[in-house]
Amino acid sequence: xxxxxxxxxxxxxxxxxxxxxxxxxxxxxxxxxxxxxxxxxxxxxxxxxxxxxxxxxxxxxxxxxxxxxxxxxxxxxxxxxxxxxxxxxxxxxxxxxxxxxxxxxxxxxxxxxxxxxxxxxxxxxxxxxxxxxxxxxxxxxxxxxxxxxxxxxxxxxxxxxxxxxxxxxxxxxxxxxxxxxxxxxxxxxxxxxxxxxxxxxxxxxxxxxxxxxxxxxxxx
Ligand SMILES: [Zn+2]
Numbered sequence: 001x002x003x004x005x006x007x008x009x010x011x012x013x014x015x016x017x018x019x020x021x022x023x024x025x026x027x028x029x030x031x032x033x034x035x036x037x038x039x040x041x042x043x044x045x046x047x048x049x050x051x052x053x054x055x056x057x058x059x060x061x062x063x064x065x066x067x068x069x070x071x072x073x074x075x076x077x078x079x080x081x082x083x084x085x086x087x088x089x090x091x092x093x094x095x096x097x098x099x100x101x102x103x104x105x106x107x108x109x110x111x112x113x114x115x116x117x118x119x120x121x122x123x124x125x126x127x128x129x130x131x132x133x134x135x136x137x138x139x140x141x142x143x144x145x146x147x148x149x150x151x152x153x154x155x156x157x158x159x160x161x162x163x164x165x166x167x168x169x170x171x172x173x174x175x176x177x178x179x180x181x182x183x184x185x186x187x188x189x190x191x192x193x194x195x196x197x198x199x200x201x202x203x204x205x206x207x208x209x210x211x212x213x214x215x216x217x218x219x220x
Contacts, residue, residue: 001062002039009035009044009171010057016175017052020099025182026052031099031163032079035171036087041065045083047074052099078139085142086149086167093149095171097178100163103185108158114185121184128156128181156181 013035020026020033031052034045042064046052050059062070065087069076077083079098086093107114113130116122129148131140140159148157149167156177157165166177195201 001037001042005037005039006044006062007057009037010060012171013044013046013060014055014057016095016097016171017046017055019175020097020101020178021051021053023179023182025101025178026099029054032077032083033095033097033099033171033174034083035095036093037062042070043083043087045077045080047072048077049075082140082142082145085146089146090149090152090167092152092169093167094169095167095174097166097171097174098163099178101178101182101185103189104158104164104181105162107185107188108163109161111160114158114181115188117184117188117191121180124180125156125177125184126153128158128184129154130158130160132160133162 013033016033017026020031025031029049029051032046033052034043036043042062044060045063046055047059047061059074061072061074061076063076063080063084064070065084067081067084083096083098086096104114108130111130114128116125116127131144131148133139134141134144139162145157145159145165148154155167158181159165164178164181166174166181168174168177195204
């Protein structure tokens with residue numbers, strides 16, 4: 001492991017965590033985020049009990065993809081196993097941002113998949129699958145999460161009664177996805193409230209696709 005790599009990845013994670021806190025995507029010590037090292041088959045991850053706004057180089061953990069945790073006085077996160085599994089099954093995933101952002105988690109708690117309403121979400125995300133709770137009623141584990149992400153097109157998902165997951169080739173891209181998921185849930189809520197207030201349904205709205213699809217249609 002290269003110390004410069006470790007420091008750079010820790011600093012990137014601290015930036016992402018602070019941004020989530022500042023944008024109110026994650027308060028308290030819930031949620032988790034991680035990033036893969038370039039110099040080893042290992043990740044930097046936030047331990048249990050540390051808030052997004054309290055991450056420092058000294059409290060982040062390094063965990064190898066085989067599950068070995070580098071010596072740390074902190075308790076590993078209960079989300080550690082699903083983070084490790086996503087890195088194992090999808091080499092394109094180099095960073096994960098999991099938070100309990102309120103608009104998206106509201107949809108997740110109502111059992112409603114967040115619709116990709118905007119041109120941006122259709123192009124960048126396509127679909128945000130809603131992953132049900134574990135069969136025992138507990139929070140989702142890799143048993144529920146990994147099968148959904150085995151589809152290489154899936155970059156964002158929502159966990160029922162729990163929160164959101166954005167993945168990417170860099171922490172910045174995973175962070176932006178976490179923000180887009182939340183923004184989309186907020187937009188969907190406003191749309192649905194306005195439709196209901198005006199006695200309309202989504203069937204009254206025009207259908208639309210991506211810019212590429214529109215271009216293809218024009219050139220036909
Ligand atoms: Zn969580």
